[in-house]
Amino acid sequence: MTDPSPSTKKRILDAAGEIFGKMGFKDATIRRIAMAAEVNIAAINYHFRDKEGLYGEVLEEVFRTGFTRFPATMDLPADAEPRERLRAFIRAMFYRLQSGEGWGGIAGKGKLIARELLDPSPAFEAVLDRYIKPHKDLLTAIIVDIMQFNPGPEKVLPCAISVIGQCIYYAFASAVIGKISAGDAPTEANLDRLADFVWLFSLGGIEAIKQTNFPAKDSP
Amino acid sequence: MTDPSPSTKKRILDAAGEIFGKMGFKDATIRRIAMAAEVNIAAINYHFRDKEGLYGEVLEEVFRTGFTRFPATMDLPADAEPRERLRAFIRAMFYRLQSGEGWGGIAGKGKLIARELLDPSPAFEAVLDRYIKPHKDLLTAIIVDIMQFNPGPEKVLPCAISVIGQCIYYAFASAVIGKISAGDAPTEANLDRLADFVWLFSLGGIEAIKQTNFPAKDSP
DNA sequence: AACAGAATAAAACAATTGTTTGAATTGAGC
DNA sequence: GCTCAATTCAAACAATTGTTTTATTCTGTT
Structure with missing residues (x-):
């Protein structure tokens, strides 16, 4: 739960940092992030609850x-x-x-x-x-x-x-x-x-x- | 065409300036702007072509x-x-x-x-x-x-x-x-x-x- | 009074959004 | 080999978006 496979969650975080940075919270769609991270859309909600949760973790990591x-x-x-x-x-x-x-x-x-x-x-x-x-x-x-x-x-x-x-x-x-x-x-x-x-x-x-x-x- | 009734177009510009400022281009919806300006939604497209046109005029006026x-x-x-x-x-x-x-x-x-x-x-x-x-x-x-x-x-x-x-x-x-x-x-x-x-x-x-x-x- | 064009209104449109569902797949632990 | 939970997936959902359509009202001119 806290330490998932090193690939999926980390890939989402990286892609999200890039895309949130470039386009801002609103313009960055989870579909775009999912595509860049090469994961399914639902994986984002699964690992980060929702878009805001993902953003929060990205911010902290950055x-x-x-x-x-x-x-x-x-x-x-x-x-x-x-x-x-x-x-x-x-x-x-x-x-x-x-x-x-x-x-x-x-x-x-x-x-x-x-x-x-x-x-x-x-x-x-x-x-x-x-x-x-x-x-x-x-x-x-x-x-x-x-x-x-x-x-x-x-x-x-x-x-x-x-x-x-x-x-x-x-x-x-x-x-x-x-x-x-x-x-x-x-x-x-x-x-x-x-x-x-x-x-x-x-x-x-x-x-x-x-x-x-x-x-x-x-x-x- | 260029000098419409002093009320509607001006009211849209004022409300749009306020709302674009507070929320940014994306978060500011034309419905919200229309409501604040007390005009019909379609009036915005009628007077300013589209949302971008409205934003451009707001920016210049500001x-x-x-x-x-x-x-x-x-x-x-x-x-x-x-x-x-x-x-x-x-x-x-x-x-x-x-x-x-x-x-x-x-x-x-x-x-x-x-x-x-x-x-x-x-x-x-x-x-x-x-x-x-x-x-x-x-x-x-x-x-x-x-x-x-x-x-x-x-x-x-x-x-x-x-x-x-x-x-x-x-x-x-x-x-x-x-x-x-x-x-x-x-x-x-x-x-x-x-x-x-x-x-x-x-x-x-x-x-x-x-x-x-x-x-x-x-x-x- | 009658007309024409500008302006306003209500409703519908197609597209995109974040999120959820429910089934399929994986992968340890016994 | 089986089980069960964690993970992934495709599809659908409901809500919201900007824009367009069509009809109606207003306004000034003849």
Whole structure:
């Protein structure tokens, strides 16, 4: 029941990840998934109860493999130079989101993650607690280390959001980015360049926030 | 034919904008739209040919009204201090995306824009040329002014992407942001604060990029 | 008043959806 | 070799979808 034949259930999960990613929950039909996985339609309901059950397991597996393959520390020791830890964090995000070994960007399962951010499914709640919240805590700790003191959440959290926002936006809008600025759409070849840009930009942004009194009532 | 009764067609457009925004193209059924607009189902096909035709007109109207109500210059003169022009640009993005007078954020038509960025519909191409590309050109011009010289597109364009990325991310992921950092989800009340944060952060980022040699092969 | 074309309405259409049914097949364990 | 549960399969189900059809009402012009 919990450990079925290694073939059918796993094949369904793989095909479903691909197709849910490309087309979204609604457009991905179980007939299409079944055809891609080369299984009978009823096998999906048999193994996963219903379409939502299948989606939930796909989501969990996608996050698990992504964060396992590209951990946010990039195997950097926890006491490394904080700016390098930020660099590793950003690089991990880019590789996790965009690379073929990761979620494959907008052409693959990256789209599935983007869609969950846009409007979360019921299954997303679990993923949020297990992966995203610890991920956020790590980033805020890095930012505090870079600032060399803790300026309070009203500065640190928006910084974290800005860092993550840049990374996600590349994954999210790469179709439009490609049409507007062809060289800056994320590809396997320029992930390092893009990640380093976001890193440098963010270091400047964090430094600026550190030195300003924010929120401020008056405009400079 | 082109200028029908001011009631029916307009009512369909309004209801469709609302419902397409909330539920996406696929989940928004014409029956639901017809019911919300209080018109007969067939009226939609009569006035807009088919569902795709309706969606195309909705998209065009949403962008037109959004950019008209909140122009990226915020009525600032073109020769104003470049940093203030950046502030106006970012503020316009936040208000356009998030405010009730604009696209109403993730609860309203903002979701529709986000979905188009994620995977563009055929109707998006026109919107891209008419609204988004000029918008990008304006931002890059502001960035060049801030840097006081033109460091070339390999620096300016990623800066523009980082600025826009932060703004869009707040619109895009506000559901998740709210769950992770409650005070930083965009609401009508804190748009100014968030916009100013992104502004300060971006000024720091732009300054940092200006002073670095990028792209660089070596890591600092 | 009479007509023509635009606009609205109710009903039906064909296609596709997720799910279920019930029979056939497989594969260990005794 | 038999049994029984787990699995797979083909077929059918009910519900929902976008669209079309046909008839009716409205509106402005002669």
